[in-house]
Amino acid sequence: MRVLDGTPHKLGATWDARGTNFALFSANATKVEVCLFDPQGRRELERIMLPERTDDVWHGYLPDVLPGQLYGYRVHGPYEPEHGHRFNPHKLLLDPYAKRLAGRLVWSDAHFGYRPGSPRADLSFDRRDNARGMPKGMVIDEAFTWGDDAPPHVSWEDTIFYEAHVKGLTMGREDVPPGWRGLFSGLTAPGMVDHLKRLGVTSIELLPVHAFVDDRRLVELGLRNYWGYNTIGFFAPEPRYCGDDGVDAFKTMVSRLHAAGIEVILDVVYNHTAEGNQLGPTLSFRGIDNASYYWLKPDQPRYYDDFTGTGNSLNLTHPRVLQMVMDSLRYWVEVCHVDGFRFDLATTLGRGAHGFDMRSAFFAAIRQDPSLGRVKLIAEPWDVGMGGYQVGGFPSEWSEWNDKYRSTLRRFWRGDGGLLGELAGRMTGTADTFNHRGRAPRVSVNHVIVHDGFTLADLYAYNNKHNQANGEDGRDGSDDNLSNNCGVEGPTEDAAILKKRRALRRCQLACVLLAHGMPLILAGDEVGNGQNGNNNAYCQDNEIGWVDWSKREDPDEDFTDMIGAFTAVRRRHQQLRSRHWLRGRNGNDKPDVLWLTPSATEMTEADWKFPEGRALAYLLAPQEGAPGPLFIVLNASGGPVDYKLPAWDDLKTWLPLAATNADVRVGAPGAVVSAPALSVTVFGVAE
Known part of the structure; x- marks a missing residue:
């Protein structure tokens, strides 16, 4: 196959209607090969060395490669874990810039750069080819007809978030066509859109939709990484939500929700990847340039600085890693028309050599970017590293999840006394934490329930977590739930207890909608959705994790109209959406x-x-x-x-x-x- 020099200026596989340019960053590699596969991704057809290297970008142009071509990389270089290098050309690697993935990860020991079970652990070297069990990137034609798509541009103060899982939201809804359930298209079914409009929410915040993988441990237990906080591709939508249409399925969803006046916010995971710690698999970044992509311990670069609790942390102080994150954010805004982002463990993104820094390169890059300056930016303002709790510490243009609101409101409605002053502060925007540097009340994203923890129904049905289904002997999930089972642990037929539970749920939903700041409601809380007391259903891609809509239209359990009444009051009364502190x-x-x-x-x-x-x-x-x-x-x-x-x-x-x-x-x-x-x-x- 003919190979031309190509260009380093657009990373990834870029088709220009005549051929495809391949460009991959690696500062420490010695050679990079692009591997082309048959349409089923089973057989490697050709390996082509990228002929040029410019500013640590390896690149080449293949005139004969068309959209639909499956590909991956093999990257050569030193295998020296003690010095932070883990190159292994026997491992096919995903392109970090791939816009579409084909196939799924089939776990085997071949995905590890070392020999599992070796007495030398990750210092050993594995020569097995893992290509057959790897997903591949796909060259795509990015043309898409948006028509007259117009983002709703909901003001910060008018925003009401609805946090939802793409699959879990629609699997149990009979008014969603069977072929649409669990897919991006399901979110746009007329019944689903009508429900969102009845609630009065303005912005659907989707749990991760970037391509992710199921952990090997979970697969062996018959489970999956349901929530998706295990990203392996920051440009490709997760294939399990796309059907046969790839990124076009995502774009169509955005366009239809925009037509209904609903914003699309993405929960994004730029703090770590699915490759885990030094004993994890080599799927992409680790094999491309481990020493550049990840935070490594300065005195022991064999090991990772883990601020995220996942085994690794992406190092956004490296200019090329920062570029990848910025390119990804711009792609989802400019090409896919999303309206904002909620950043998982956002403290990690702002870390420098001396900890969290509000003036870090990441925040500076975001602030000066004209595309990102017009979308919503929401931080989960903590990680698990030293100094990781940074509620109130983000730049002025950001909003933040407010766990102080969550804890106070849980304690108050649990019946704790002595909270009136604290409660007043939380209901008026948590000024003691956020009223500085010219920030406004909209900085506070008020929530009592999110995906991580008890659902609202379980908050008032369980005093203890019941996570046995996760296969971790109950060790996972928080023990600090501030819940109240109202006298009975779990289900009951006691009418008085059921009445009390319903009352408490209504009160929490009402307070979220009355508090200054921006409300966030978890999907399913309006219809009494529960998870059998599981407060960490991250791996439950089944009836435990999916929203249970069976109580919809039950006059005792369906609070949709009540929520709609409170959102209507909020819309009509500016003092509930104040731009200024009281x-x-x-x-x-x-x-x-x-x-x-x-x-x-x-x-x-x-x-x-x-x-x-x-x-x-x-x-x-x-x-x-x-x-x-x-x-x-x-x-x-x-x-x-x-x-x-x-x-x-x-x-x-x-x-x-x-x-x-x-x-x-x-x-x-x-x-x-x-x-x-x-x-x-x-x-x-x-x-």
């Missing part, structure tokens, strides 16, 4: 928030410190054309609490605009209303 009383200005006792007087220091306080009421002044003030009552006590409705200007009547309990009445200022036990009520004025 000041309380500030000089002669009228207060923007009043914290009130049951007798409608302002709370004193003694009221705030009352150890048995389990109810909080406050009035939010109208902002920017809102129809009027709001009076919000949160009652986590075991019985009703009587409240005097406050006076406000010429307001004549307080109407319950949204409530978790129907037993709330209209009242004039000065009238006494009863806040039912375990309830949230929002009073306002008629529009």
Whole structure:
């Protein structure tokens, strides 16, 4: 096959309508071969040495290679683990820039660069060819007709996130066509879109959709890496969600959701890869240039600095690794039209030689990039390394998952006392953590439940995790759940317990939607989805991990309409979507928030410190054309609490605009209303 020099300036396999340019970065390799395979990926047809090396990019142009061609790389160089080098040309490697993968990883010992079981462990060298069991990259034609696709551009303050798993969301829905369930297309079924619109959510946040692999241990147990936090390709969508259409299936999904006014946010995993620690497989980055891609221990480069708990950490201080991440982000925005990213273990991305640095090259690159400057950036602001907890420490343009909100609200609705001051701070944006460097309340992504942990139904059905199905003897998953089984561990037929559990779930959902910042709801929490007490269902690609929709339209269990009522109140009242921090009383200005006792007087220091306080009421002044003030009552006590409705200007009547309990009445200022036990009520004025 003819080979021309090609260009180093676009990494990956790039088809230009005449041929394909191949370009691969490796600073420490001595030779790079591109390997071409038959359409089934079983037989290697040809190995072609890339003829040129420019700025550590190996490149060549093959005029006869067309879209659909399967390929991989073999990279030659020293196998010296003690010096950080793990080259092994017997191992076929995935292109980090591959836009589509074909085939799946079939586990065997051949995928390891060393001989498993050898007394020399990873210092040994394995000469078996692993190509037959490896997925391959595919050359693609990136043309796609977007038509009049227009991203919704939902403002930060108007955003309501709905965290979902591509497969798990639709497998149990009868109104999704059978052939669409579990695929990107399933998210766009009319019934699914109608459900999202009824909830009032604006942005669906998808668990990882970058190509990932199932851990060998899980496969041997008959399980899978269901959540997908095991990335092996940062440009290719996961094939199991695509059907036969590759990246076009993803683009079609985005286009259809945009047409419905719904943003697409991707949960992305740039902190580590699927290759694990020094005893892991050689699938891509390790064999391409281990010493460049990963953080290695400075004094023992045979081993990895593991800030992520997965065995390895990507080293974004290396300019080519940073380039890969930036190229990947731009690809998903510019080519695939996504609207933002949630960065898993984002602290790792900002690490430098001396720990986390808000001025790191990664944050600087993001800030100056015109494509990424217009999309949503959300950090999971921690990792497991030293100094990894960085809530409140990210740059001003970022938002952050707020675990302080989660912990406080779980404790409050569990019935803990002495939390009124902390609760007030969490419901108004967690200013004690985020109000600095000009940041706004939207920095706080408020959540009580996410994919990692109990579902909302399980939070109030289990005091302990029940993770035996994961095959780790219950060692996995958090033991600090701040849950409340309401008197019985697991399922029960006790009507009083079931009533209490439903009340607590409603209250948590209502609070998330009333708190300043951006709400995040986990898919299925609106319909009582549970996981049998499993708080780490990362490997449960089955009925445990999939959303159980069986209670949909059950009047006792389906909270969709209640959520819709609270999101409607949020949309109409700017004071729930404030762009500015509340000041309380500030000089002669009228207060923007009043914290009130049951007798409608302002709370004193003694009221705030009352150890048995389990109810909080406050009035939010109208902002920017809102129809009027709001009076919000949160009652986590075991019985009703009587409240005097406050006076406000010429307001004549307080109407319950949204409530978790129907037993709330209209009242004039000065009238006494009863806040039912375990309830949230929002009073306002008629529009």
